[in-house]
Amino acid sequence: MIKCEVCGKELIIPYKCKYCGGYFCVEHHLPEKHNCPGLVRGKWKYEPIQYREKSFIIKPSFKPQSIYRKKLYFSRREIVNLLISIFLVGAIYISNYLFLIISYNRIALILSILIGSILAFILHELAHKFIAINYGLRAEYTTSKMGILLTAISIIPFLPIRIIAPGYVKIISYKYDKSIYGRIALAGPLTNIILAILFILLSKIHHSLMLASLINIDIAFFNIMPFPILDGSHIIKWNIKIWILAMISTLLLWFLCHIIT
Ligand SMILES: [Zn+2]
Ligand SMILES: [Zn+2]
Ligand SMILES: [Zn+2]
Structure with missing residues (x-):
């Protein structure tokens, strides 16, 4: 029914x-x-x-219906879109590190890659959604056919370029407010920066978790790029100092990861 x-x-x-x-x-x-x-x-x-x-x-x-107001609400369609995207993103990173997985053949590597990429993706998108809802806007994760297609193609191992953009959080608003959109955009990469730091600390427990950190840095870096549509463009329009700070922290983490490894 x-x-x-x-x-x-x-x-x-x-x-x-x-x-x-x-x-x-x-x-x-x-x-x-x-x-x-x-x-x-x-x-x-x-x-x-x-x-x-x-x-x-x-x-x-x-x-708005009180059921939506300041509440995390997921429609069935949104959950399906999230699950499809999680599957694609996980597959991309497994394929990306295929060489490493084959040569070391360790289950811990595969687990770290899956934990890192799935958390990086889902918490990034949910952070956008959560902040948007906090500003009284309605937000829904949605996929695009083109995005899914390009992301699915990127699963092929050993490609020089990968596109990881199966979908985005669509925000229902009546006006483009730089400061609100900037904050909503920042929430995504900031989540990845925090996760990256967390996984660097956790890599003391198991070294392969460093990969989970690298994946988060990868996703943060890609999204901070100041290209239209990407989070970075909204952050720059809002506050260039915060954009520079986000970029520097991401690069520093990247260096840190490679020094430790
Ligand atoms: Zn009804
Ligand atoms: Zn409708
Ligand atoms: Zn984002």
């Missing part, structure tokens, strides 16, 4: 939202009744009257 994505009521006659594709009950089927993520494109152009330049939190033009 299909359930309404807002209230969970079992539906005899489900209403499918033509904007987001979700299923809802009679009460919640209108886009404004379920804080529809499909509305983002249309709404982006409009500035709601409630928006004030001085206020820090962007107020949506309609009252």
Whole structure:
């Protein structure tokens, strides 16, 4: 039985939202009744009257369902997207270190790579989502067909270039606020920097955990790059000093890892 994505009521006659594709009950089927993520494109152009330049939190033009407000909420579609991405990212790093795995043939290596890459990916994306929700925005992890395709191709071992971008956290907002988007963007790489430090410390327990640290540094570095779409571009637009600081810490960690190894 299909359930309404807002209230969970079992539906005899489900209403499918033509904007987001979700299923809802009679009460919640209108886009404004379920804080529809499909509305983002249309709404982006409009500035709601409630928006004030001085206020820090962007107020949506309609009252979000209390179920969404400041709560981590995952739709089934989002969980599926996360699982597909986790699988791809794990496979990429296994393939990336294939030479090492074959020559040492140690289960600890494989485990470290999987722990490192899966945590690096999922906590990075969740950090974006969590900070966005904290600012009263709705955020959802979503994949793109192109991103999945390029990421899947990158699993092929010994490729010179890899693209690890199966998806991104889509943020539903009405206006681009540099300081809010900058903070949301920073949360991702910062999570990887913290994880990298943690794994360097944990590598005292088992040396192969250094790989988990390197993977986090890799993902932090890639995302801090100041290219459009990437986290780095949002951080630079917000505060260049913080961007430089993030870049320097990532590079320092990279050197540290290679000195210890
Ligand atoms: Zn409902
Ligand atoms: Zn919808
Ligand atoms: Zn990110």
